[in-house]
Amino acid sequence: MGNLREEIYEWLKTIVIAVVIAMVITAFVRPTLVKGYSMYPTLNPYNYLIINKVPYMIHNPEKGDIVVFKSHLKTDRGGEKDLIKRVIAVEGDHIAVTDGKVSVNGEILDENYINGEYTSGEIDLTVPKETIFVMGDNRENSLDSRDERVGFVPIDTVRGKVLVRLYPFNKIGTVK
Helix, strand or coil: HHHHHHHHHHHHHHHHHHHHHHHHHHHHHEEEEEECCCCCCCCCCEEEEEECCHHHHHCCCCCCCCCEEEEEEEECCCEEEEEEEEEEECCEEEEEEEEEEECCCCCCCCCCCCCCCCCCCCCCECCCCCCEEEEEECHHCCCCCCCCCCCCHHHEEEEEEEEEEEEEEHHEEEEC
């Protein structure tokens, strides 16, 4: 009877430790799946990503970061949709889109990561406090801050920074 009790105790201890480790890990990282083409060619549908929550516990998102944030757009089930976009401008920055080019604080961005060479829209805005301005890398197929349905993204809705791509296996690694 003593061996059975010890065996049960060891199993319970193992289960409790596994649950605690899982809770700690999920407090700092989170998996997500890309569902659309708005970040093509950087990300493709069904890319499986790990999101790091830690950086934004310490500081705000920075220009160039690829972030996941909660939007007010609805999923088919009625929940709020998470979107993945690139941070183009941060609080206080002046952003302009003119003649297909994006400039921040008067400097035209070198955007070698976008699909194509043209960004549609005419924008001349300053990013308000506690928000960021985001765009997809596939500019002609991205619902992003250029559209009033997304608009400026409140920093407190940012879930994390894309840390690594786990799938497809031939593209495992950091995402920039």
